[in-house]
Amino acid sequence: SDNMERDLIEQATLLNTREEYIAWEQRCDEFIESLKEQSRIKRSRLSTGNRQSVIACITQLESLKDSVRGRFVHVGATYGLRWREVETAFESRILTGAIINSNYIEPRRFLEDASEIVLESVQCVLQRYDSLKINTVFNGEFVAGDKRANKSITTRNYELYQCTDLREWYMSRVVEPVLASLEEFQERDSGWALSRILNLTVNANKLNPLRAGCHIKLPREIMLKRAVINVRSTDKLNDCAIRLPSEDKWLSFCNHCRKECIPFIVYADLECVLEKMNNDSQSATHMYQHHNIFSIGYYVHYSYDSSLSGYRFRRDKDCIAWFAEELKNLAHSVQSIISANVPMVDFTRDDWEKFNSASHCHVCEKPFTPDDTRVRDHCHLTGRYRGPAHTNCNLNYKDSHCIPVVFHNLSGYDAHFIIKEIATAYEGRVDLLPIIKEKYILFTKHVNSTKIDQKNCV
Incomplete structure (x- = not known):
């Protein structure tokens, strides 16, 4: 698959006619579909890291298709961002989607203009789930002299609830960290510089917050220490409450x-x-x-x-x-x-x-x-x-x-x-x-x- 991806990228730079573009796009679509089949298999032999690589490859090829399409197909002046969902077989994954870039050059403007699409998609998922654990991946093409390579900047997982301010989350947990990491990476002595913005991938996973359970009777030796507050259900709906000691009960130090x-x-x-x-043993280990x-x-x-x-x-x-x-x-x-x-x-x-x-x-x-x-x-x-x-x-x-x-x-x-x-x-x-x-x-x-x-x- 790595060779096929490399061939498609190299061929994209050599296209001269519309007929060559149509044939190339067909091969690209077939390869993308085969990658999607791999990512959808629930009992795949792929490791978690390889699955992530497959998803990254899909989003990069989608970005490449959009950039090549602009050379052979007329698009409106407002065409710049496109949302594309990717099916995956991760057990806890709710949503994997990518915002494909076509003509944005400046990273901050790309991220800010992509906010409405991201927030709308996340809001739709939050209406079905009470809470999410979400992170984003900024993918770009970097150059250093004659070398070119695709590199990613991943943000940390963040817990979102229905009461969370999504716009504040997007600015403080996505835009600012990505721009800071991008600036730090380019200022190093590596010589890499951002050449083209490919996409922004959004990964949303299920979140199961810690919940109180039913009452469990404490062992006698722990109960006699009177140092543990034991949570106990108060009604049939399993709504839990903590009964605190009254004001006349105190824990005191006795081992003076x-x-x-x-x-x-x-x-x-x-x-x-x-x-x-x-x-003098001939064994491999001694x-x-x-x-x-x-x-x-x-x-x-x-x-x-x-x-x-x-x-x-x-x-x-x-x-x-x-x-x-x-x-x-x-x-x-x-x-x-x-x-x-x-x-x-x-x-x-x-x-x-x-x-x-x-x-x-x-x-x-x-x-x-x-x-x-x-x-x-x-x-x-x-x-x-x-x-x-x-x-x-x-x-x-x-x-x-x-x-x-x-x-x-x-x-x-x-x-x-x-x-x-x-x-x-x-x-x-x-x-x-x-x-x-x-x-x-x-x-x-x-x-x-x-x-x-x-x-x-x-």
Whole structure:
């Protein structure tokens, strides 16, 4: 089909008589009809891109016919634009049409004069459908020295509804983007310049906006969180409504211990070297390199005492086993720190005055009532006084037993090297948050040997 299209374009420049034109037009019509048959087949072997190319070829040949017709057939002075619909087999396609240009030279005038035809066609489609998704393609012939080529400028899909201002859409989403892209393309160093306007193709597709459905009962664990507004049908016509909570119902934050800065955190990374493999296999695919870990390092940060922070590393083939053992030792160290309750520093006279005059709990930020028992909350790691608190707030304001380990490129690569060693080096289950079977966002290792009196382990 590409050769046939090229031949027709070349022959159009060589026509000298009306008889030659009539014969050429007949061949052109036959070829256009064969292309239309291809675009109409619903189970065609053509890909989506090839179908788009067929439609573009049809519109370009129609434009060529109009330009050649002017040389052999007399047309009125007002003849310049013609609307032509093209049948396609796209499942969601409602309309594909092209405005064929005959004698327009200036792109802006062509687009502005084509507006009435486009808007009339789109308006007719909108009367049958509540909404559309529509885009346009500006096709032109460009020259660069002795070279000629047909190029297209495609606008983005835009959603149209019956309440949409179509004229404003056409100017802001079609005319201005096409002219801007055309100017940008010609100002590049490519050397291409617009020689002839071929057509403007309009593609309208079905649009199914997101709709509310019937009520679906939430799982109990999600419902108890009271963080989801569940849409429910209110009548037999399936008109949906959202029942918002009344003014006396509020969602509140309860995990107040999460407000404290994490006392311990680890930052780690490892490095590998590529080792060449000796493989004499004649197979088309074989392993020729192997990743070997040669170093690993980590930095542990103590937020309450920076003097305890430090960096450690190791470079040898057993560095992963060393790192797993280091994490185990760190877990035991943290467990002993958390278990040792540092007493609160002595109160001064000013501290007592502030404590007695306080009106709100510093943990939950709610006011004290006359029946509340207020206590002095302090940090068990440093002995620092933090503020007055309710008794229950003070008891639940605990330090975390989790040590976050921020590992560079863990989910993408490094997890493969450390997960097996950490899972099997010492007792304790591993909790995974996977992306796929072999790729994890994060995992948590429980160190059973840090458990005391059946309490949480590190």
